[in-house]
Amino acid sequence: MTMDLATKFGPSSRRLRLETLVRLRWVAVAGQLLTVILVAYWFDFSLPLMTCLGLVAALAAANALLSVAFPPTYRLEPVAAFAVLALDLFQMGALLFITGGLANPFAPLICIPVIISFASQPNRHSIALFVTALAFITLLAFTPFPLPWFEGRTPEVHPLLQLGMWSSIVSMMAFAAFYAYRVSQEATLLADALTATELILQREKHLHQLDGLAAAAAHELGTPLATISVVAKEMERELGQDERYREDVQLLRSQSERCRDILRRLTTLASEGEAHMRxxxxxxxxxxxxxxxxxxxxxxxxxxxxxxxxxxxxxxxxxxxxxxxxxxxxxxxxxxxxxxxxxxxxxxxxxxxxxxxxxxxxxxxxxxxxxxxxxxxxxxxxxxxxxxxxxxxxxxxxxxxxxxxxxxxxxxxxxxxxxxxxxxxxxxxxxxx
The missing domain is CATH 3.30.565.10 (Histidine kinase-like ATPase, C-terminal domain)
Known part of the structure; x- marks a missing residue:
C-alpha cells in the first residue's frame, strides 16, 4: 500500500501554482523596469530604450492577463508551466540580446526559468527548457548590439573572455538546476513518505476502534431484535400446531435467537476485551x-x-x-x-x-x-x-x-x-x- 501511495503522490503529480509564478514575474518586471530607467536616465547610457520598455511591457501584460484569466489557486499543468517559463526565457533572452549579450552583467539571470522548472516540473519539460536556454546563451555571444556604455566609448570583450562567460553561465545553470532538482526530489519523497505514515497510523487506529463500533451496533439492534423475538414466540404459540406455518415460524424464531447470540458475542468482545485492548x-x-x-x-x-x-x-x-x-x-x-x-x-x-x-x-x-x-x-x-x-x-x-x-x-x-x-x-x- 505504501508504494502505491508513493506512486500516487510522487513528483509527477506536483503542479506549480500560477500565483507563485505571477508574483515572481512582477518582481522581474519591477527589476527590469528600474534597471532600464537607471541605465537610460541616471547613467545616461545609450540603449534601445523603446524596445527595452516594450519587452518589459509585454511581460507585464502577459502577467496581468494570467492574473485576470485564472484564479490565484490555479495550478499549471506541466505543458502550461513549460509555456509560461519558456515565455520568460524568450523575454529575458531578447532583452539581453539588445543590451550587450553575454557582456551584460545581468546575463546570468537567464538561468532562473530553468532552475524553477527543474525544481517543480517533470524532467522532459525541464530538459527541453534547458536546451532552449543553452541555445539562447550561445546566441547572446554573437549579438551585434553593444553593451550600453559611456558615449564615445565602446567596450570590447575578447573572444576568449566571451567563451569564459559562456562557460560560467552554462555551468552555473547546470549545477543550480541539478541542485534544485535533487533538493526538490528529496523533499517530495519525504513528504510522500510522511503522508503514507499518517495514513497507515490512521488505519491502525480505525482498526482499534472497531470494537466500539461493534458495541454500538449491538446496542442499536438489540431492541428491534428483541421485539422480533417476542413476536416470533407469540406466532409459534398460536400457529405451532398448524402444518402450513409451523416450519416457517420455527425457522423465524431460531434465526432471531441466532442473531441475538451474535450480538451478545459482539457486546462481550467490546466490553470484556476493552481493558486488555486499551x-x-x-x-x-x-x-x-x-x-x-x-x-x-x-x-x-x-x-x-x-x-x-x-x-x-x-x-x-x-x-x-x-x-x-x-x-x-x-x-x-x-x-x-x-x-x-x-x-x-x-x-x-x-x-x-x-x-x-x-x-x-x-x-x-x-x-x-x-x-x-x-x-x-x-x-x-x-x-x-x-x-x-x-x-x-x-x-x-x-x-x-x-x-x-x-x-x-x-x-x-x-x-x-x-x-x-x-x-x-x-x-x-x-x-x-
Missing amino acids: EMPLSSLIEEVIAPHRELGIKVELIELSSRVGEPVGSRNPAILYGLGNLLENAVDYARSKVTVTVDHSPTSVTVAIEDDGVGFSPGVLQRIGEPYVTSRQGESRAGGLGLGLFIAKTLLERSGASLQFENGETLGSGARVVVQWPREFMEADTPL
Whole structure:
C-alpha cells in the first residue's frame, strides 16, 4: 500500500501554482523596469530604450492577463508551466540580446526559468527548457548590439573572455538546476513518505476502534431484535400446531435467537476485551508483535533480561505495534534461520533489540537509514527490500518517544541489529502516546 501511495503522490503529480509564478514575474518586471530607467536616465547610457520598455511591457501584460484569466489557486499543468517559463526565457533572452549579450552583467539571470522548472516540473519539460536556454546563451555571444556604455566609448570583450562567460553561465545553470532538482526530489519523497505514515497510523487506529463500533451496533439492534423475538414466540404459540406455518415460524424464531447470540458475542468482545485492548503490559505487547511471524520458517526467540514483575503497563499504541512489527518482519526477511528479540526494562528505560543472523546492512544502507526508499541490504530478502516501510516504522517509533540505533554484528556477516529504547515514562499507561 505504501508504494502505491508513493506512486500516487510522487513528483509527477506536483503542479506549480500560477500565483507563485505571477508574483515572481512582477518582481522581474519591477527589476527590469528600474534597471532600464537607471541605465537610460541616471547613467545616461545609450540603449534601445523603446524596445527595452516594450519587452518589459509585454511581460507585464502577459502577467496581468494570467492574473485576470485564472484564479490565484490555479495550478499549471506541466505543458502550461513549460509555456509560461519558456515565455520568460524568450523575454529575458531578447532583452539581453539588445543590451550587450553575454557582456551584460545581468546575463546570468537567464538561468532562473530553468532552475524553477527543474525544481517543480517533470524532467522532459525541464530538459527541453534547458536546451532552449543553452541555445539562447550561445546566441547572446554573437549579438551585434553593444553593451550600453559611456558615449564615445565602446567596450570590447575578447573572444576568449566571451567563451569564459559562456562557460560560467552554462555551468552555473547546470549545477543550480541539478541542485534544485535533487533538493526538490528529496523533499517530495519525504513528504510522500510522511503522508503514507499518517495514513497507515490512521488505519491502525480505525482498526482499534472497531470494537466500539461493534458495541454500538449491538446496542442499536438489540431492541428491534428483541421485539422480533417476542413476536416470533407469540406466532409459534398460536400457529405451532398448524402444518402450513409451523416450519416457517420455527425457522423465524431460531434465526432471531441466532442473531441475538451474535450480538451478545459482539457486546462481550467490546466490553470484556476493552481493558486488555486499551492497556497491556510490555510482555503482552511484545508477544502481539512476535505472534504473526512465528510460522514463517524462521525461528523467533524471545529473551527477557528482566522479570515481568514490575514491567511497564502502557496504552496499546498502534504506532509502536506497527513500528516494531515492521522491524521484526524485515529481520525475518533477511535472516538465515533465526531472529532474536531481546527485551529489557529498568526504572528509567525500556529497551527492545531485534537481531537476525543474516548478512547485515551494507555500509551505504547503514549510513542512509532514516531516508525514505532505501531499498537494499547486502543480500536479497524473501519478501522485498528495505523500503518505505522501514522509514515509516522509524518515524512512528520516534514519534512515540523512542530512539533507534541500527548496527551490524561485531564480525562481518553476523547479521543486523536494531535497538529501540524509550524512557520508561513513555511506556506507562498514564502517559499519552
